[in-house]
Amino acid sequence: MSGRRTTGAGGSAGAGRPVRPGVAVRRWAGPLVGARARLRWVHQILGGALLMPYLLLAQVGVGAAAGGVNVLTSFPLTLLSYAASLPLIAATGVFGLVRPLSVTAVRVLTGVPGDLLADGPARSWGARWRASAWWTLHLGVGAVVSGMILAVPPLGVVLIVMPFSGALRASVWGAGRFGGAEPYVSPLFGAGLLIALAAVCAGTGALLARLAPVLLGPTAADRLAAAEERAADLAVRNRLARELHDAVGHALSAVTLQAGAARRVLDRDPEFVREALAAIEETTRRTVGELDAVLGLLRDGDPARADAMPAPTLAGDLEGLLARTRAGGTVLTAEQDPGPSGDWTQLPAIASREAYRIVQEGLSNALRHGTGPVALLLRVHSSDGHRELEITMTNPPAQPPPAHDGGPRRTTGGRGLRGAAERAALLGGRVESGPHGGDWRLRAVLPLGAAPVAGGGR
Template identity: 85%
Template structure:
């Protein structure tokens, strides 16, 4: 009994009744326009004064409602109202404007059904309650009893004991009608306002894009902060060991620590700002270090911690890294940064770095190779074609960066040490014909020894300053 009463008078039933009344209110402009047209067509009479003409006006306004229901904003507005007022779960309703004509027609059908049913419920809600109340109070009011008798609703002999029950029955029937109409619309809402295949695809693409942005921000955060912590730890440890006998080196190390932390705080603030704002469009505009503008500083800060680092750079005919596409320059910098972080954390000796742009199989590519002795035998790489990344988040992030550009990363034990090799396609990104860039890729030098000299003048050598 309580469940039955809740279905008729509960909070959900009342909200659904308000939803229907709202539909009836939205129908009124259409109805008034149709009433004027029907009245003129009937010879200039008032259509509201005639029940048949009123019904004709009601039917005539339904096509107008259907036409306006084809507008794209009708579906999101209707879905929001349904979600808030009828108890239909939000995941069963579509978000955003209709993307196809099929979805538009379903939204138009819902719009027509909502307004048409709402008008009937609104009219009944206005007319029935006065009747029900009058029947209930008939035995207690002579004036009301006389009015009921004149209207012929009940016989004189039934007015004293039947009319209260009749009035209660009329009100209960009104509640049942409203509850049934609200339940019907709630059942039909997912059918007419639910997501289509195009909506599901668009939602999946949006989620994938958001996940890609968050993964990129996570990589940026890991690479920037992880490298900074490794470099600062190494620099601080080296400065502590020579504090008394080499003040000049200590000053250099402290300056490098200051510069590293200042840059990292800026990058951390930018990433956290994007995560807080939740605006994926701003991720591509986030400033990031590149080979052209920041590689030399990265190498200098690494050497300031006492790491013996030999770097060979061969940009090809362009003579500098500024001719690289911005995204390639940015991702290549992060790959180098991650390789240096691994070398600082896990290596025991000098680091040899080779970065060059050269032709390969008719295409131009950027090759990054880094070797260093390992503190212990590295984990075996997967036998999945070439030996590939099998490490922590940093190496996975480097592989993801390369894969986004159509390249690859291979990392694993090499001889007595560790090798990281990344290849990024360039296409025609660098100036000059591909055939002019010289020799094919040379084999990787033994760990701990710098690569063989590259042809001048394209090479820029940065000898290490190990301590």
């Protein structure tokens, strides 16, 4: 007795424990009548409902071809009508909107992961024919399953309750069909029919779920379009990141330099302090506006608006940028040669915008790392029959801070210069930076295309 108790309590938990009947039933019945199976039933019934307009149209044609016979009274003609409806279904399945409708139904009702299915209308005829094949399969199988669901359950219920009803036993459904063994045989037949129906519905539902990624999955054109969309979105985000870095980075460098210069001469030169504070106010006001525009685009998530975002240009904002830089005490000489037009407004808009940002980044580097005056040259000239805008900025190289001063050490992350190179590359230009003749030089060349007819060439 003691040994029996030990055996019952020892060993791994549940090793000899019988499975509870409820758990066993759920494991057995889940694939047939579980939540996913029921949704797949609904998916197939939906296909049967969608087939009805095609079937009615085919019945009209078959009835007319058979001499005006009522198709509903003839099972062979009904089957013929069903077969005639399938080409009609296939023909309408090539329309572009069929695929997104089918994909939505599959995602909601069959449990197929969304990443295995394509998004949007079919873009190629290959995708259209695959969607047409799915449309035909879904509606065709759905119609058969729907017919079985309408016919089999009533018959199964009749067979199950037949032993308890004398009227049913005496009817055409029971009279002699089971050799007088209705109380024992007919309920088994009825239950078997219902189980067989559930198994068929579960099997066809699983088959449709297996074929959905094959027929509704993304094609090569879909993957290419998705990759292009991601690349375009990434390009817009990179541009916004450059705008944010250039605007905020320059503003912080300029404001820090202006505030430091104002603090050093606070008691000796009030006029310079007022100019520095005015420059700080103007710099922060402009930067807050640019920051708000960039953050607004990021919040809206609309890449198409990025091109409409206001941006500073050489024509309208260069002089203000130079003035704010000088207000911090930086000695800055600027030589400007817009070419025969004599005006930066004649530059292409995108070149003027990107050139401003390159100048701004160069000045930011000079303010952060430079140790002396900055020389800036902007000129338009001709090279091999094409106009180019050349930007050259030189300043003495940075000196490492003394180890004992306790001040923050400057670091060069390189994001600004990399952003300037990306801006130039977008226009087919180039950027060079590094030591040059004892100074640090930043040189950018931006192509401008052919000279305007009215302005002549150089």
